[in-house]
Amino acid sequence: MAYKKYIRKNGKLYGPYxxxxxxxxxxxxxxxxxKDEKSYLNKYQVPKINxxxxxxxxxxxxxxxxxxxxxxxxISIKNLTGNVALDxxxxxxxxxxxxxxxxxxxxxxxxxxxxxxxxxxxxxxxYEYILSDLVANNVSTGNFYIENSQISGAGSGFGxxxxxxxxxxxxxxxxxxxxxxSEDKTxxxxxxxxxxxxxQSNDQPVSDxxxxxxxxxxxxxxxxxxxxxxxxxNDIPQDNTQTTTDTTGNTDQxxxxxxxxxxxxxxxxxxxxxxxxxxxxxxxxxxxxxxxxxSSDTTITGNIVGGFLxxxxxxxxxxxxxxxxxxxVSLELQDTIDGETSSQNSFTYTLEDGQIATLxxxxxxxxSSGESISDNDISLKQNGNEVTITTDYSxxxxxxxxxxxxxxxxxxLTVDLESLNIPAEKGKLTIxxxxxxxxxxxxxxxxxxxxxxxxxxxxTQVIVDQNSFGLTxxxxxxxxxxxxxxxxxxxxxxxxxDRLKLRYQLNKYWIEYSYNYDGDLSKISDLIERDxxxxxxxxxxxxxxxxxxxxPENIDGLLENEFNLSSIKTxxxxxxxxxxxTEDNIVENTNETxxxxxxxxxxxxxxxxxxxxxxxxxxxxxxxxxxxxxxxxEVNVSS
Numbered sequence: 001m002a003y004k005k006y007i008r009k010n011g012k013l014y015g016p017y018x019x020x021x022x023x024x025x026x027x028x029x030x031x032x033x034x035k036d037e038k039s040y041l042n043k044y045q046v047p048k049i050n051x052x053x054x055x056x057x058x059x060x061x062x063x064x065x066x067x068x069x070x071x072x073x074x075i076s077i078k079n080l081t082g083n084v085a086l087d088x089x090x091x092x093x094x095x096x097x098x099x100x101x102x103x104x105x106x107x108x109x110x111x112x113x114x115x116x117x118x119x120x121x122x123x124x125x126x127y128e129y130i131l132s133d134l135v136a137n138n139v140s141t142g143n144f145y146i147e148n149s150q151i152s153g154a155g156s157g158f159g160x161x162x163x164x165x166x167x168x169x170x171x172x173x174x175x176x177x178x179x180x181x182s183e184d185k186t187x188x189x190x191x192x193x194x195x196x197x198x199x200q201s202n203d204q205p206v207s208d209x210x211x212x213x214x215x216x217x218x219x220x221x222x223x224x225x226x227x228x229x230x231x232x233x234n235d236i237p238q239d240n241t242q243t244t245t246d247t248t249g250n251t252d253q254x255x256x257x258x259x260x261x262x263x264x265x266x267x268x269x270x271x272x273x274x275x276x277x278x279x280x281x282x283x284x285x286x287x288x289x290x291x292x293x294x295s296s297d298t299t300i301t302g303n304i305v306g307g308f309l310x311x312x313x314x315x316x317x318x319x320x321x322x323x324x325x326x327x328x329v330s331l332e333l334q335d336t337i338d339g340e341t342s343s344q345n346s347f348t349y350t351l352e353d354g355q356i357a358t359l360x361x362x363x364x365x366x367x368s369s370g371e372s373i374s375d376n377d378i379s380l381k382q383n384g385n386e387v388t389i390t391t392d393y394s395x396x397x398x399x400x401x402x403x404x405x406x407x408x409x410x411x412x413l414t415v416d417l418e419s420l421n422i423p424a425e426k427g428k429l430t431i432x433x434x435x436x437x438x439x440x441x442x443x444x445x446x447x448x449x450x451x452x453x454x455x456x457x458x459x460t461q462v463i464v465d466q467n468s469f470g471l472t473x474x475x476x477x478x479x480x481x482x483x484x485x486x487x488x489x490x491x492x493x494x495x496x497x498d499r500l501k502l503r504y505q506l507n508k509y510w511i512e513y514s515y516n517y518d519g520d521l522s523k524i525s526d527l528i529e530r531d532x533x534x535x536x537x538x539x540x541x542x543x544x545x546x547x548x549x550x551x552p553e554n555i556d557g558l559l560e561n562e563f564n565l566s567s568i569k570t571x572x573x574x575x576x577x578x579x580x581x582t583e584d585n586i587v588e589n590t591n592e593t594x595x596x597x598x599x600x601x602x603x604x605x606x607x608x609x610x611x612x613x614x615x616x617x618x619x620x621x622x623x624x625x626x627x628x629x630x631x632x633x634e635v636n637v638s639s
Contacts (some may be wrong), residue, residue, distance in 0.1 A: 002033075083107065083409065084441045086431060088417065092424035092449045094496060102415040102431050104441065109162025109404035111142045113155060116435045118415060123427035127420070131158075131433065134415045142400040144435075151438050160410025161398040167343040168395055170378060173363035174349070174387070176335040177356050336360065339389060340367060341378060347389040357387040424449050450497075471533075475540035482543055483507050488532065500524070504532065511535050 001022070006015035018033045088100035106112060114132040121127075132139065135158070142161070143154045334355070341347040351357060359380050365372050378391040398404065426449040432442035471479070479486055483506065492503035492512065500517035503510060513531050515524045 084433075084443050086443045086445055088429070088445055090445060090447055092447065094449070096424050096449075098417040098420065098422045098424050098429070100417050102417060102443075104413040104415075104433065105409050106159050106411045106413070107147065107162070108160050108406040108408045108410035109145065109400055109402075110147060110410070111145050111157045111159035111400040112413070112433070112440065113144050113151070113153070113157045113435045114139050115156075116433050116440060119430075119432045119434060120417075120420075120422060121428075121430040121432075122422065123425040125422075125425070127422055129420070131413070132156075134420075135413045137411060137413055145401045145405075146440050147402075147405060149438065149440050151435050151440060158411060158413055159400060161400060162404030162406050162410070164397045164399060164404045165394040166397055168393055169340055169342045169345075169367040170373070170391055170393060171338065171340050171363075171365050171367050172378060172389065173360040174337050174339065174357050174380070174389070175333055175360050176337060176351065177333050177358065178352075179332075179354050179356070341389050341391050343390075343392050343394055349387045349389075351382075351385040351387060353385065355385070357382055359389075471536060471540065474544065475537060478543045478547070479536065479540050488536075495519075502528065504535065506536075506539065509539055 002018060002020050004016035004018055006013055006017070008014070020031045020033055021028055022031070023029070083105035085103040085105065086100070087103060088098070092099075102118070104112070112131070116131040118129040118131055118134060119126065120129075137158050139156050139158065141154070141156055142159065144151050144157060337349060339347045339349070349357065357380065359375060359378070361375060362372065364375050364378055373393070377393045378389055381388050381390075424447055426447060428444055429447050430442065430444040433440040485507075487506070489505045490502060491505050491510070492501060494501050495517055498517060500515045501512060502515075503512040513528070515527060517524065
C-alpha cells in the first residue's frame with residue numbers, strides 16, 4: 001500500500017513524501033520512497049526537441065556551402081594582385097565614351113611609383129598615361145613594393161607606410177621564497193565584545209562543532225498528515241559540523257512519539273555551577289552560574305547564522321598578530337634571480353620543493369636601453385616546480401616592403417575613365433599598370449556596344465572591268481572616254497544599329513548604300529556587287545543621253561517674218577480684272593478667227609546635271625535617296 005505525507009513547518013508546506021506499507025512477520029512496516037517521482041521529473045526534466053532528419057541535413061549542407069564559399073572568396077581576394085577594381089559600365093550606345101573608375105587599392109606597406117604607366121587597350125586603339133597625372137593623391141618618397149610583383153627601386157610614389165613589429169628582449173628579477181610554518185603558541189584573552197557563549201581553548205583553535213560523540217537532532221513536529229501513521233518525516237538534513245537543540249521551557253505543542261532529552265554541549269573547563277534545565281548550550285569556559293530558566297527562543301535558522309558569523313569573526317581575529325595563530329604559514333625570502341625573455345625566447349626555471357617564485361616589482365626593463373616598462377608586459381606562470389616567464393612585447397617601426405605589409409587597405413588610387421574621353425568599342429577592354437616594363441597589375445572586361453562602330457577607315461579601290469560589272473560595249477566606252485581614272489573608291493564603311501553603310505565614289509559621282517548586317521559580309525556580298533554594277537550602268541546611261549542630245553537649230557521660215565496690223569480684224573485687250581472695248585468697234589469673232597499660239601518654255605527633267613531613267617532603273621537626282629529592294633542608294637552628282 002502506498003500513501004503520501006505532507007509536513008508544514010514555519011507556515012510552509014513540504015511534500016508530498018511517498019511511503020509504501022507492507023506486512024512483515026505480522027507487523028506493518030512503512031518504507032520511505034522519497035518525493036513524488038512524477039512531479040520531480042516534470043519540474044527538472046529538459047524538454048525534448050524533435051528535429052526532422054531532413055532539417056538537420058539541410059542546415060548542415062547550408063553551413064558547408066557557406067564555408068566553401070567563404071574559402072573560395074578569400075582565395076580569390078588573395079590572388080587579386082594589388083586589390084585592383086574596375087568599376088566600369090559594360091553596355092554602351094554609339095558615340096559614347098568609357099564611363100567608370102579604375103581603382104587601385106594599396107595595402108599598408110605597398111608603394112607604387114608615381115611615374116607608372118596606365119595602359120588602356122581597346123579593340124583597335126591603345127592609350128598610355130602617367131599615373132601621377134590621373135590621380136589626386138599626395139606623393140611621398142619610399143622604397144617601391146607591390147605584393148606579388150617584381151618592381152624594385154626607390155623614389156616618389158603613392159602608398160601608406162605599414163608597421164613592422166620588432167621583438168625586444170626584456171630583463172627582470174624574480175624572488176624565490178620558501179614556505180615556513182610557525183610553531184609558536186600564544187594565549188589570548190577573550191575580547192570584551194565577544195559573545196558570552198564564545199570562548200577559546202588554550203590548546204585548540206576555536207571550533208563551533210560540539211564534542212565528539214555528542215549530537216542533537218532537531219525534532220520535526222508533523223501536524224498535517226494525509227494518512228494515519230505513527231511515523232514522522234524529518235525534512236531538514238543534519239549538519240555534522242554544528243548541531244543545536246532548540247527547546248523551550250513551555251512548548252507550544254507537545255512532541256508526538258518522540259522522547260525529549262536535554263542536550264548538553266560543553267568543551268573545556270567550567271568555572272561555575274550548572275543547574276539542571278530543559279536545555280543548555282555552552283562552549284568554552286563559563287564564568288557565571290546558570291539558573292533554572294527557560295532557554296532562549298532563538299530559532300534553528302538563527303543559530304546557524306550565528307554560528308557562521310562566529311566562525312567568520314574568529315577567522316579574522318586569527319589574522320591579528322596580537323591574538324596569535326597556532327601553525328601560521330609565512331614566506332621566507334631565500335634568493336633573487338635575474339633573467340631575460342622575449343617573444344621568441346621564453347625563460348624557464350626549476351624550483352625546489354616548497355619554493356615559490358614571484359616577480360620583483362619594478363624590475364622589468366628593456367635590455368637595449370635599460371628603460372623601465374610595466375610589469376604587466378611579462379607573464380609569470382608556475383606549474384609545480386617549473387616557472388615559465390614569457391612576453392609579447394615588441395617595438396614598432398614604419399616603412400614599405402614585405403616586412404611592413406598588413407591586410408589593411410592604406411590608400412586607394414582612383415582614375416576617372418570618363419574624363420579621358422576614350423570611345424567605347426565592342427570587345428575586350430584591358431587596363432594595366434606598368435613600371436619599367438614590369439607589370440604591376442592588370443584587369444580586363446568585355447564591352448558590349450550597340451551603335452556605331454568603325455569597321456575600316458581605309459579607302460578601297462576597285463578597277464572597273466566590263467565583264468565583272470556586266471557593262472555593254474557602249475557603256476564601257478563612254479565611261480572610259482569620260483573618266484581618265486576609271487576606279488571606284490570605297491570611302492565609307494560603317495555598321496550602325498545592325499545596318500551596314502557603304503559609300504562609293506567615281507570622280508565627281510558618289511552613291512551610298514545601306515544593308516542589313518549581322519557581322520557576316522559573305523551574306524550580302526552578291527547584293528553589294530549588284531548595286532555597284534547598277535550604279536555604273538546608271539552613270540553610263542546618263543552620259544549617253546547627254547551626248548545624244550541635238551544642238552539648237554534656227555527655223556528660217558519664222559525668222560524675220562513681217563506682218564501688217566491692218567490684217568487683224570479684231571483685237572482683244574485683257575486688263576486687270578476688267579474687259580474693255582473700243583467705242584467704234586464691237587469685238588466680234590465673225591468670219592475669221594485668229595488662232596492663239598501659246599508660247600511656253602519646254603522644261604524637261606533632262607538637264608545637264610540630271611538624268612531620268614525608266615522602268616526599274618534608279619532615278620538619279622541631286623541629293624535624293626531612293627529605296628530599291630534591300631538597298632538604299634544616295635547619289636550626288638556635282639558639276
